[in-house]
Amino acid sequence: MFIALVGPRFSGKSTVEEYLVYIKGFRPVRFEPLVFSSTTQLLQHVTQNWRSNFVTVDLRTRQALETFMIRPFFVVISVDAPIMTRYHRSLADLISLRVVNSFDSVPPLHAYLDDLDVLNPERLRPGWDTYFMQLATLASHRSNCMKRRVGAILVRNKRIVATGYNGTPRGLRNCNEGGCTRCNSASEISDECVCLHAEENALLEAGRERVGDGAVLYCNTCPCLKCTIKIIQTGIKEVVYNLSYKVDDASAALFRQAGVTIRRHAAPSQNTLIG
Secondary structure: OEEEEEOOOOOOHHHHHHHHHHHOOOEEOOOOOOOOOOHHHHHHHHHHOOOOOEEEOOOOOHHHHHHHOOOOOEEEEEOOOOHHHHHHHHHOOOOOOOOOOOOOOHHHHHHHHHHHOOOOHHHOOOOHHHHHHHHHHHHHOOOOOOOOOOEEEEEEOOEEEEEEEOEOOOOOOOHHHOOOOOOOOOOOOOOOOOOEOHHHHHHHHHHHHHHOOOOEEEEEEOOOHHHHHHHHHHOOOEEEEEEOOOOHHHHHHHHHHHOOEEEEOOOOOOOOOOO
16 A cells, blocks of 8 residues: 655644554655655556555645556545644744634733733743743653652752652662552552652752762661662662661662662670670
Protein backbone atom coordinates (compact mmCIF):
# COMPACT_ATOMS: atom_id res chain seq x y z
CA MET A 1 0.00 0.00 0.00
CA PHE A 2 1.12 3.54 -0.80
CA ILE A 3 -0.66 6.31 1.14
CA ALA A 4 -0.48 9.98 0.20
CA LEU A 5 -1.51 12.36 2.98
CA VAL A 6 -2.92 15.65 1.71
CA GLY A 7 -4.41 18.68 3.40
CA PRO A 8 -3.74 22.29 4.42
CA ARG A 9 -0.80 23.36 6.55
CA PHE A 10 -0.98 22.63 10.29
CA SER A 11 -3.83 20.16 9.77
CA GLY A 12 -1.85 17.28 11.31
CA LYS A 13 -0.50 15.45 8.25
CA SER A 14 2.92 14.91 9.83
CA THR A 15 1.32 13.51 12.99
CA VAL A 16 -0.72 11.01 10.96
CA GLU A 17 2.42 10.11 9.04
CA GLU A 18 4.28 9.47 12.30
CA TYR A 19 1.47 7.16 13.39
CA LEU A 20 1.75 5.15 10.17
CA VAL A 21 5.55 5.02 10.38
CA TYR A 22 6.12 4.31 14.07
CA ILE A 23 2.95 2.38 14.92
CA LYS A 24 2.07 0.62 11.67
CA GLY A 25 5.54 0.16 10.19
CA PHE A 26 5.15 2.24 7.00
CA ARG A 27 8.22 3.61 5.25
CA PRO A 28 8.22 7.39 4.59
CA VAL A 29 9.22 8.59 1.11
CA ARG A 30 10.31 12.11 0.15
CA PHE A 31 11.24 14.23 -2.84
CA GLU A 32 14.74 15.11 -1.75
CA PRO A 33 18.24 14.95 -3.22
CA LEU A 34 19.56 11.39 -3.24
CA VAL A 35 16.04 10.06 -2.55
CA PHE A 36 13.49 10.69 -5.33
CA SER A 37 13.91 13.58 -7.71
CA SER A 38 10.63 13.16 -9.61
CA THR A 39 7.18 11.60 -9.39
CA THR A 40 8.17 9.20 -12.18
CA GLN A 41 11.11 7.89 -10.18
CA LEU A 42 8.93 7.51 -7.09
CA LEU A 43 6.22 5.76 -9.09
CA GLN A 44 8.73 3.23 -10.38
CA HIS A 45 10.04 2.54 -6.90
CA VAL A 46 6.68 1.97 -5.19
CA THR A 47 5.44 -0.10 -8.14
CA GLN A 48 8.45 -2.41 -7.97
CA ASN A 49 7.96 -2.73 -4.20
CA TRP A 50 4.17 -2.60 -4.09
CA ARG A 51 3.93 -5.29 -1.41
CA SER A 52 5.62 -2.91 1.05
CA ASN A 53 3.82 -0.06 2.80
CA PHE A 54 4.84 3.52 2.00
CA VAL A 55 3.55 6.94 3.06
CA THR A 56 4.30 10.45 1.85
CA VAL A 57 3.21 14.03 2.45
CA ASP A 58 5.05 15.32 -0.62
CA LEU A 59 2.37 14.80 -3.29
CA ARG A 60 0.80 18.25 -3.13
CA THR A 61 -0.74 18.83 -6.57
CA ARG A 62 -3.61 17.17 -8.40
CA GLN A 63 -1.33 16.35 -11.31
CA ALA A 64 1.11 14.54 -9.03
CA LEU A 65 -1.69 12.57 -7.37
CA GLU A 66 -3.26 11.56 -10.69
CA THR A 67 0.06 10.04 -11.73
CA PHE A 68 -0.36 7.45 -8.98
CA MET A 69 -4.13 6.95 -9.19
CA ILE A 70 -3.68 4.32 -11.91
CA ARG A 71 -2.04 2.01 -9.40
CA PRO A 72 -4.35 -0.32 -7.41
CA PHE A 73 -2.27 -0.02 -4.25
CA PHE A 74 -2.49 3.80 -4.01
CA VAL A 75 -4.71 5.57 -1.45
CA VAL A 76 -5.17 9.31 -0.86
CA ILE A 77 -6.09 10.35 2.68
CA SER A 78 -7.17 13.92 3.38
CA VAL A 79 -6.21 15.35 6.78
CA ASP A 80 -7.94 18.51 7.93
CA ALA A 81 -8.63 20.48 11.10
CA PRO A 82 -10.85 23.47 11.98
CA ILE A 83 -9.42 26.69 10.66
CA MET A 84 -8.99 28.23 14.12
CA THR A 85 -7.20 25.11 15.33
CA ARG A 86 -4.78 25.37 12.42
CA TYR A 87 -4.34 29.08 13.06
CA HIS A 88 -3.42 28.54 16.71
CA ARG A 89 -1.06 25.71 15.79
CA SER A 90 0.74 28.00 13.37
CA LEU A 91 1.28 30.66 16.06
CA ALA A 92 1.38 28.53 19.20
CA ASP A 93 5.04 29.27 19.91
CA LEU A 94 4.54 33.02 19.51
CA ILE A 95 1.32 33.80 21.39
CA SER A 96 1.74 35.24 24.89
CA LEU A 97 -1.90 36.09 25.58
CA ARG A 98 -5.16 35.01 23.99
CA VAL A 99 -8.12 37.43 23.91
CA VAL A 100 -11.55 35.87 23.29
CA ASN A 101 -13.89 38.64 22.12
CA SER A 102 -17.44 37.35 22.49
CA PHE A 103 -18.91 40.63 23.72
CA ASP A 104 -21.76 42.54 22.08
CA SER A 105 -20.44 45.97 23.02
CA VAL A 106 -17.19 47.76 23.72
CA PRO A 107 -17.45 48.46 27.50
CA PRO A 108 -17.56 44.75 28.50
CA LEU A 109 -14.55 44.12 26.25
CA HIS A 110 -12.64 46.91 27.98
CA ALA A 111 -13.52 45.45 31.39
CA TYR A 112 -12.36 42.03 30.18
CA LEU A 113 -9.03 43.49 29.01
CA ASP A 114 -8.61 45.20 32.38
CA ASP A 115 -9.06 41.84 34.11
CA LEU A 116 -6.44 40.30 31.82
CA ASP A 117 -3.96 42.97 32.96
CA VAL A 118 -2.56 43.28 29.45
CA LEU A 119 -0.02 45.94 30.45
CA ASN A 120 1.56 43.87 33.22
CA PRO A 121 5.36 44.23 32.74
CA GLU A 122 5.79 40.51 33.50
CA ARG A 123 4.41 39.81 30.03
CA LEU A 124 7.72 41.16 28.73
CA ARG A 125 9.98 39.89 31.50
CA PRO A 126 8.93 37.59 34.36
CA GLY A 127 9.41 38.81 37.92
CA TRP A 128 11.56 36.83 40.33
CA ASP A 129 8.63 34.95 41.86
CA THR A 130 7.32 33.95 38.45
CA TYR A 131 10.79 33.06 37.21
CA PHE A 132 11.60 30.70 40.05
CA MET A 133 8.10 29.19 40.10
CA GLN A 134 8.38 28.36 36.41
CA LEU A 135 11.73 26.70 37.03
CA ALA A 136 10.18 24.69 39.85
CA THR A 137 7.43 23.56 37.50
CA LEU A 138 10.06 22.61 34.92
CA ALA A 139 11.97 20.60 37.53
CA SER A 140 8.78 18.71 38.42
CA HIS A 141 8.65 17.33 34.87
CA ARG A 142 11.67 15.18 35.71
CA SER A 143 9.69 13.38 38.42
CA ASN A 144 8.27 9.94 37.71
CA CYS A 145 6.50 9.55 41.06
CA MET A 146 3.23 7.67 40.60
CA LYS A 147 1.40 9.88 43.12
CA ARG A 148 2.28 13.46 42.20
CA ARG A 149 4.95 15.46 40.38
CA VAL A 150 6.61 18.09 42.55
CA GLY A 151 9.62 20.31 41.90
CA ALA A 152 11.62 22.65 44.12
CA ILE A 153 14.27 25.32 43.66
CA LEU A 154 16.53 26.40 46.49
CA VAL A 155 17.40 30.08 46.12
CA ARG A 156 19.70 32.43 48.03
CA ASN A 157 20.12 36.09 47.13
CA LYS A 158 18.19 35.44 43.91
CA ARG A 159 20.72 32.78 42.91
CA ILE A 160 19.85 29.13 42.44
CA VAL A 161 21.64 26.90 44.92
CA ALA A 162 20.01 23.56 44.07
CA THR A 163 17.02 21.99 42.39
CA GLY A 164 15.01 18.92 43.31
CA TYR A 165 12.06 16.78 42.34
CA ASN A 166 10.37 13.89 44.07
CA GLY A 167 11.26 10.31 43.27
CA THR A 168 13.21 7.30 44.47
CA PRO A 169 16.88 7.72 45.50
CA ARG A 170 19.71 7.20 43.02
CA GLY A 171 20.58 3.59 42.36
CA LEU A 172 17.05 2.34 43.08
CA ARG A 173 14.35 1.51 40.56
CA ASN A 174 12.28 4.51 39.51
CA CYS A 175 8.91 5.00 41.16
CA ASN A 176 7.05 4.34 37.90
CA GLU A 177 9.03 1.09 37.54
CA GLY A 178 7.81 -0.20 40.89
CA GLY A 179 10.61 1.28 43.01
CA CYS A 180 8.15 2.56 45.63
CA THR A 181 5.50 0.07 46.75
CA ARG A 182 3.35 2.69 48.44
CA CYS A 183 3.21 5.06 45.48
CA ASN A 184 2.23 2.15 43.23
CA SER A 185 -0.54 1.04 45.59
CA ALA A 186 -4.09 2.34 45.81
CA SER A 187 -3.80 2.23 49.59
CA GLU A 188 -2.24 5.04 51.61
CA ILE A 189 -1.38 2.75 54.53
CA SER A 190 0.74 0.14 52.76
CA ASP A 191 4.55 0.01 52.96
CA GLU A 192 6.39 3.21 53.83
CA CYS A 193 7.05 5.58 50.95
CA VAL A 194 10.67 5.51 49.76
CA CYS A 195 10.33 8.54 47.50
CA LEU A 196 12.28 11.66 48.42
CA HIS A 197 10.29 14.86 48.42
CA ALA A 198 11.32 17.59 46.03
CA GLU A 199 12.33 19.84 48.92
CA GLU A 200 14.44 17.08 50.46
CA ASN A 201 16.19 16.47 47.16
CA ALA A 202 17.01 20.15 46.74
CA LEU A 203 18.45 20.37 50.25
CA LEU A 204 20.44 17.18 49.83
CA GLU A 205 21.82 18.26 46.48
CA ALA A 206 22.95 21.53 48.02
CA GLY A 207 25.11 19.65 50.49
CA ARG A 208 26.08 16.55 48.52
CA GLU A 209 29.31 18.02 47.13
CA ARG A 210 30.56 18.60 50.68
CA VAL A 211 30.02 14.92 51.50
CA GLY A 212 32.71 13.87 49.02
CA ASP A 213 33.56 10.45 47.65
CA GLY A 214 33.93 7.45 49.92
CA ALA A 215 32.24 9.04 52.93
CA VAL A 216 31.33 6.84 55.89
CA LEU A 217 28.46 7.45 58.28
CA TYR A 218 28.74 6.26 61.84
CA CYS A 219 25.46 5.92 63.69
CA ASN A 220 24.76 4.39 67.07
CA THR A 221 21.42 3.09 65.78
CA CYS A 222 20.59 1.56 62.42
CA PRO A 223 19.01 4.29 60.27
CA CYS A 224 15.26 4.24 59.81
CA LEU A 225 13.81 3.93 56.33
CA LYS A 226 13.42 7.68 55.74
CA CYS A 227 16.96 8.36 56.95
CA THR A 228 18.23 5.52 54.78
CA ILE A 229 16.98 7.09 51.58
CA LYS A 230 18.50 10.46 52.56
CA ILE A 231 21.85 8.78 53.25
CA ILE A 232 21.76 7.04 49.87
CA GLN A 233 20.93 10.29 48.11
CA THR A 234 23.87 12.19 49.64
CA GLY A 235 26.32 9.70 48.12
CA ILE A 236 27.58 8.10 51.34
CA LYS A 237 29.25 4.77 50.54
CA GLU A 238 29.32 3.05 53.94
CA VAL A 239 27.16 3.04 57.06
CA VAL A 240 28.36 1.67 60.39
CA TYR A 241 25.86 1.22 63.23
CA ASN A 242 25.66 -0.31 66.69
CA LEU A 243 22.08 -0.74 67.90
CA SER A 244 19.37 -2.43 65.87
CA TYR A 245 16.14 -0.76 64.79
CA LYS A 246 12.72 -2.13 63.87
CA VAL A 247 13.27 -1.67 60.12
CA ASP A 248 16.81 -3.10 59.95
CA ASP A 249 15.92 -5.54 57.16
CA ALA A 250 14.11 -2.94 55.04
CA SER A 251 16.96 -0.45 55.41
CA ALA A 252 19.58 -3.09 54.66
CA ALA A 253 17.72 -4.14 51.52
CA LEU A 254 17.72 -0.56 50.19
CA PHE A 255 21.39 -0.08 51.04
CA ARG A 256 22.29 -3.25 49.16
CA GLN A 257 20.22 -2.22 46.14
CA ALA A 258 21.92 1.18 46.04
CA GLY A 259 25.42 -0.28 46.49
CA VAL A 260 25.97 1.15 49.99
CA THR A 261 27.90 -1.01 52.48
CA ILE A 262 26.23 -1.42 55.87
CA ARG A 263 27.80 -3.21 58.83
CA ARG A 264 27.25 -3.52 62.53
CA HIS A 265 30.10 -2.74 64.91
CA ALA A 266 30.17 -3.57 68.62
CA ALA A 267 32.89 -1.95 70.71
CA PRO A 268 34.84 -4.18 73.11
CA SER A 269 32.97 -4.70 76.35
CA GLN A 270 34.13 -2.58 79.29
CA ASN A 271 33.26 -5.32 81.76
CA THR A 272 36.34 -7.10 83.14
CA LEU A 273 36.09 -10.81 83.70
CA ILE A 274 37.99 -12.06 86.74
CA GLY A 275 38.74 -15.76 86.71
